[in-house]
Amino acid sequence: xxxxxxDMFYTESHEWVKMDDEIATIGISDHAQGQLGDVxxxxxxxxxxxxxxxxxxxxxxxxxxxxxxxxPISGEVVExxxxxxxxxxxxxxxxxxxxxLFRIKADDPSEVDGLMSAESYVxxxxxx
Amino acid sequence: MxxxxxxxxxxxxxxxxxxxxxxxxxxxxxGSQIDEHHTVRKAAGMFDVSHMTVVEIQGEDAxxxxxxxxxxxxxxxxxxxxALYSCMLNPEGGIIDDLITYFISEAHFRMVVNAAxxxxxxxxxxxxxxxYEVTVSERKDLAMLAVQGPEARQKTANxxxxxxxxxxxxxxxFQAAQxxxxxIARTGYTGEDGFEIMLPAEAAxxxxxxxxxxxxKPCGLGARDTLRLEAGMNLYGQDMDETTSxxxxxxxxxxxxxxxxxxxxxxxxxxxxxxxxxxxLVLEGxxxxxxxxxxxxxxxDIIGETTSGSxxxxxxxxxxxxxxxxxxxxxxxxxxISVGANYLCAW
Numbered sequence: 001x002x003x004x005x006x007d008m009f010y011t012e013s014h015e016w017v018k019m020d021d022e023i024a025t026i027g028i029s030d031h032a033q034g035q036l037g038d039v040x041x042x043x044x045x046x047x048x049x050x051x052x053x054x055x056x057x058x059x060x061x062x063x064x065x066x067x068x069x070x071x072p073i074s075g076e077v078v079e080x081x082x083x084x085x086x087x088x089x090x091x092x093x094x095x096x097x098x099x100x101l102f103r104i105k106a107d108d109p110s111e112v113d114g115l116m117s118a119e120s121y122v123x124x125x126x127x128x
Numbered sequence: 129m130x131x132x133x134x135x136x137x138x139x140x141x142x143x144x145x146x147x148x149x150x151x152x153x154x155x156x157x158x159g160s161q162i163d164e165h166h167t168v169r170k171a172a173g174m175f176d177v178s179h180m181t182v183v184e185i186q187g188e189d190a191x192x193x194x195x196x197x198x199x200x201x202x203x204x205x206x207x208x209x210x211a212l213y214s215c216m217l218n219p220e221g222g223i224i225d226d227l228i229t230y231f232i233s234e235a236h237f238r239m240v241v242n243a244a245x246x247x248x249x250x251x252x253x254x255x256x257x258x259x260y261e262v263t264v265s266e267r268k269d270l271a272m273l274a275v276q277g278p279e280a281r282q283k284t285a286n287x288x289x290x291x292x293x294x295x296x297x298x299x300x301x302f303q304a305a306q307x308x309x310x311x312i313a314r315t316g317y318t319g320e321d322g323f324e325i326m327l328p329a330e331a332a333x334x335x336x337x338x339x340x341x342x343x344x345k346p347c348g349l350g351a352r353d354t355l356r357l358e359a360g361m362n363l364y365g366q367d368m369d370e371t372t373s374x375x376x377x378x379x380x381x382x383x384x385x386x387x388x389x390x391x392x393x394x395x396x397x398x399x400x401x402x403x404x405x406x407x408x409l410v411l412e413g414x415x416x417x418x419x420x421x422x423x424x425x426x427x428x429d430i431i432g433e434t435t436s437g438s439x440x441x442x443x444x445x446x447x448x449x450x451x452x453x454x455x456x457x458x459x460x461x462x463x464x465i466s467v468g469a470n471y472l473c474a475w
Contacts, residue, residue, distance in 0.1 A: 034145065037350060038162045040439040041416055061416045063161055063350060063439045092160065 003030060005096050009072070009112045010121035016096065017072045022109045024073055026102055028060060030095040031125055036062040039088045044080040044102055051075065051104070053111060058101055060091065073111040075104035133178035134271040134332035142346045150244040152179040154349055161350030165441040168318050168355055172277035173347035174339055179243040182270050182326060183253065185229075186236050187262035194229060194237060196388055197256055199380045205231035211302040211315060215368075215379045216252070217390025221397055222370035225249050226362065226379060228315060230304050238311075240272075240324075242364050256389070271332035273325050275344060276355075280322035284312070287338040296323070310335070317352065319359025357447060358440050360408050366419060367406070367435040367449050373397055376404050376451060404451045409434070411446035411462070413471035423450055423460040423473065431456050448473070 004010075009017045014032035018025045033039065041061040051057045051071035058069035080102040083090055091099035106112075116124065130153040139146065144155035154176065157164060167173045185194060194202040200214035211230045215223045225245045230238040241249045253264045275284050285293035292307045299305060301321075304313035311326040327335060340346075353363070362368050362377050374380035375397060382394050411417055417437030425431045432452035440447040450473075452460065460473050 037157060038160055063354060
């Protein structure tokens with residue numbers, strides 16, 4: 001848990017959010033990919049789908065388990081990571097970078113203030 | 129409190145991700161279980177299987193006892209070192225466990241049973257041994273390591289002395305020999321060639337390090353499961369249990385006249401006929417198969433259930449073992465949670 005980027009926000013369900021103005025890039029944490037094991041299949045939302053914070057919006061399946069991904073904030077999907085269709089293991093290799101899942105245009109960018117900082121996320125998960 | 133095997137420090141040294149597996153602290157992977165899977169298919173990997181229960185059956189009635197206890201015929205073992213796969217059944221014909229028995233001498237057979245069923249297996253063995261001149265004793269002093277893959281036998285031979293290497297490489301499939309400290313059996317649970325090695329716990333780390341030096345890669349329970357699933361091998365507790373007929377799981381032949389426990393029930397089952405069969409499935413669409421998913425026919429009726437399901441790293445497709453109605457032939461469908469549509473399976 002030493003490598004959690006400080007410029008992102010985190011959820012209790014292990015999604016990360018990186019804001020660039022009103023565009024939020026969303027992925028799962030390195031801790032989460034480690035718990036899941038080898039990712040073999042990712043089901044992403046469609047561009048144009050609208051979600052409210054907390055909605056299930058994607059599924060990451062590993063050899064071990066299927067895990068729902070929840071929208072950390074409300075908004076409309078503007079881009080999905082097409083790379084994951086043929087290379088889902090990118091999530092294992094680079095959870096905070098190339099392994100991003102999708103981008104949404106936030107209804108209210110200040111919604112991320114309600115999420116956890118890197119520090120809080122590490123603290124919450126340090127018992128694992 | 130979980131129990132640790134003699135290889136525990138080696139797992140920590142290899143940066144294993146440890147899990148509680150039936151009360152044992154064991155590695156699920158050392159990074160990527162898919163990489164570990166491919167290593168076993170293409171080269172050589174090693175698995176700590178020390179959690180499994182090794183039991184010595186000793187005494188002048190050893191063979192007679194096993195002839196009564198096991199669904200498959202111990203009389204097939206005539207040459208020292210030879211091994212037999214069998215289930216032991218309850219009187220209703222349900223499977224108590226599946227196991228391997230090695231013939232060491234007329235007064236000594238060695239049995240390896242599953243870890244998850246340890247308590248009920250030991251109780252059953254003790255109970256059934258009453259009336260026979262046998263002792264049933266557990267070898268908690270032994271460690272066990274499975275070395276599996278096309279290069280596994282040669283790499284193991286490389287760490288033995290010349291005589292030991294020759295003996296190990298001369299073993300036939302399902303044959304074992306005591307070579308120095310090591311009881312080496314040409315058996316496994318991956319569908320690959322290789323050895324399962326039992327040895328004194330205190331010698332475990334030394335064996336591990338010698339194999340590491342031969343570039344045998346540590347592999348965890350995750351890869352062990354996908355390897356055995358690809359090979360179509362049953363996992364006790366998942367693909368079969370006390371409610372499952374050994375005919376459905378394909379683990380008994382019932383070809384001899386022997387009076388073994390469960391025989392009468394099996395004869396009744398055979399006469400009545402059994403409704404299900406165990407099949408292997410490959411998912412044609414995207415998605416992953418999991419245990420206990422309903423299988424449907426084209427009309428949407430439930431015709432079976434997956435027992436084990438996962439992703440096959442070799443095929444790069446989802447695969448499963450399933451119990452299906454015997455009259456079903458050809459294809460079935462599965463509802464995929466993640467994809468939200470019916471996906472086709474074939475076998």
